[in-house]
Amino acid sequence: MPVTDVQHDLDALTLTITADFAAPVERVWEVYADPRQLERVWGPPGYPATFVAHELVAGGRTTYYMTSPEAEKYYAYWTITDVEAPTRFTFNDGFALDETFAPNPEMPESSNVYSFAPAEDGTTRATFVATYASAEALQQVLSMGVVEGSTAAINQIDDLLAADAA
């Protein structure tokens, strides 16, 4: 598994995930810069993502939607706030009202910092940080249902129980 560390900061409402990718920083960056590659990784299974507009530049506005197994579309957007190619970019990720991609004022935005550091062996250490405005905001994001978590969550608890029994 490329994930090397996960931190839940419950006070700051921040999720930080560290992963090592077996590719140079430039190659990892390319995935985020290219909407066709990005949509292959962004949507969870059963919820493919389609990026309508995406240019990885400061001030850029990305628009995308995810399609549920019931063919319901979830419209969303990024506001890209800062870009330092190929090592770091920051953006706010929010839900849109409909296919106009107008922000949904009732849904919270998360702020995200993605950074990529080259390792000596030519691989990349990626750090993904997502921060939510409030516990309510986090709950709202979860309640959109665009997650693949319930089974994984249960497996995690089962693992936890197994680890203790060992």
Place this chain on the structure above:
Amino acid sequence: MTATDEDRADAWFHALADRTRRDILRRVLAGEHSVSALAQNYDMSFAAVQKHVAVLERAGLLSKRRQGREALASGDVEAVRSVGAMLTELEALWRGRISRMDELLAHPDHTQR
């Protein structure tokens, strides 16, 4: 979510935000432990461990009963499953993205599933 659910979620997040409490919960989910036996696992006072147990109890993650002079603690597995779901849903989404990323980097020419 109702206001009561929100309050309960607050209590869960608070209870699980501490490493020692998570460790205590792991132990009591696997079986009933006396508080004094739990206390022996940690480099802190019995009173401090008692406080951690009390936080877990208030959050509804753990229940206590008395047997003679011993307080016995056990975990509420059903409650913990719900907490686990809430806590890890987003993490699971991220893990999924990362493993798809890994796959894409290894096999850039494969078509999407």
